[in-house]
Amino acid sequence: MAEQQQQTPVMVMQAEQKKSKSNTIISIILIIVLVTLGFYGYFWATSDVGRQKLSDFSSTIRAYNPATWYGEQLKEAKEVGSVWETKSNATAEKIGIKFQSFETVGNKIVPSGTPIGFRYNLDVGAGVNEIPVTLSCTIKGKDKLKEEEIIEEGSKEYIPEETPVISSENLLSYSNIVCQANTKQTQKDMIITAEGKISFPFSQRGSLKVYFTEDPAYIGSKFFEKYQLKETLPIRATYNNEPVELGIGVSKENTQPVIAGNPRYSSQIGISLKNRWDGRVTKVTGLDIILPKGIEIKRQTSPQSLRCPFGEPAAIKDKYTRYSAGTQYLEQVPVFGRGIGETLETSFSFDCWLDIDESVLEGNPYIDKEYSASVKYEYEFQPKTETMTLKGIAGEATSQ
Numbered sequence: 001m002a003e004q005q006q007q008t009p010v011m012v013m014q015a016e017q018k019k020s021k022s023n024t025i026i027s028i029i030l031i032i033v034l035v036t037l038g039f040y041g042y043f044w045a046t047s048d049v050g051r052q053k054l055s056d057f058s059s060t061i062r063a064y065n066p067a068t069w070y071g072e073q074l075k076e077a078k079e080v081g082s083v084w085e086t087k088s089n090a091t092a093e094k095i096g097i098k099f100q101s102f103e104t105v106g107n108k109i110v111p112s113g114t115p116i117g118f119r120y121n122l123d124v125g126a127g128v129n130e131i132p133v134t135l136s137c138t139i140k141g142k143d144k145l146k147e148e149e150i151i152e153e154g155s156k157e158y159i160p161e162e163t164p165v166i167s168s169e170n171l172l173s174y175s176n177i178v179c180q181a182n183t184k185q186t187q188k189d190m191i192i193t194a195e196g197k198i199s200f201p202f203s204q205r206g207s208l209k210v211y212f213t214e215d216p217a218y219i220g221s222k223f224f225e226k227y228q229l230k231e232t233l234p235i236r237a238t239y240n241n242e243p244v245e246l247g248i249g250v251s252k253e254n255t256q257p258v259i260a261g262n263p264r265y266s267s268q269i270g271i272s273l274k275n276r277w278d279g280r281v282t283k284v285t286g287l288d289i290i291l292p293k294g295i296e297i298k299r300q301t302s303p304q305s306l307r308c309p310f311g312e313p314a315a316i317k318d319k320y321t322r323y324s325a326g327t328q329y330l331e332q333v334p335v336f337g338r339g340i341g342e343t344l345e346t347s348f349s350f351d352c353w354l355d356i357d358e359s360v361l362e363g364n365p366y367i368d369k370e371y372s373a374s375v376k377y378e379y380e381f382q383p384k385t386e387t388m389t390l391k392g393i394a395g396e397a398t399s400q
Helices: 002-045 048-063 066-077 221-226
Strands: 086-088 097-104 109-111 115-124 134-141 157-159 177-182 190-213 237-239 244-249 267-275 279-292 295-297 314-316 320-324 347-356 366-381 384-391
Touching (some): 097 384, 134 177, 190 279, 267 279, 279 295, 279 347
Parallel strands (some): 086 237, 109 384
Antiparallel strands (some): 097 115, 115 177, 134 190, 157 177, 190 384, 279 320, 295 347
């Protein structure tokens, strides 16, 4: 027994030595792996493909900065003025032209002095009929190199043209729109960034179902219960997936019915334009409202101004009246939507007080009609970027 007790410490020491040796071997293996990965990473990062990939990754990080994204979400959550909400049409097809990406045509690493091209990848939805799209393409290099230092003068061109006309039914009208240019020869490698923009004019229309009555005793849900009318309250205009959400309202809370023939119960028509796509409205070029006969803008409280920009009425088939906004007031509407490096409101609104004559009821205890609005505007997308590498004619690995 005594001999066995004396041998025990020797066995423990041997186990500890084996464990220590094993740990040393694992550490050596890890060091070899890390050194190997370090050498591989260095040579990859300094290679043509590596430099291009890192440049692409850097551009992506700048484009999708989390702080910028969070700031945009806060701005979206803030109500700007009186914004009348809509209900979304879940089955609506996209309407208009979406700028999906700006892509290199061919290889992303090419010899300097050769032509380069970038394709505008567009997603065209329903209802697009011969809309002219204005293109922009700028090519820059690192170290503040300007476009004229990279491409040959006068070589930049758009294919098929600078302002192509696009239609939903004609795939060829938008499937291959390219900006291309001839590059200058350089002695060193150069990473360049191409920035593409598009803008286009667009028009859309919206309407709001409005109930009228003479009796102010039944307002809101009480009115709809009394006459057994099945409506989801508040009643709202419909958003059909256009670039701009066109909201129409009859009061701040959009409370219905509207009281007719009683000046004690004033009413409004409100129009709000809210950006919904990845871009901005650069100019509102037209705005009309169409009201039922018997309803007029109350000029004493709503003189023509930027807030209520509509001029004199024009009759439409003896049942409706059209009011058109004056150009001088639309020119004062600021740019709104999303912009890079600038603070923009997301919406803009208008409202006018109305005179509503009892004749709108046509002898009925209540009646429903429509307020309609149509708007025309210029829409510009946020720029999309693409990077590529021009190889120096001497084949040097140094990049600018």
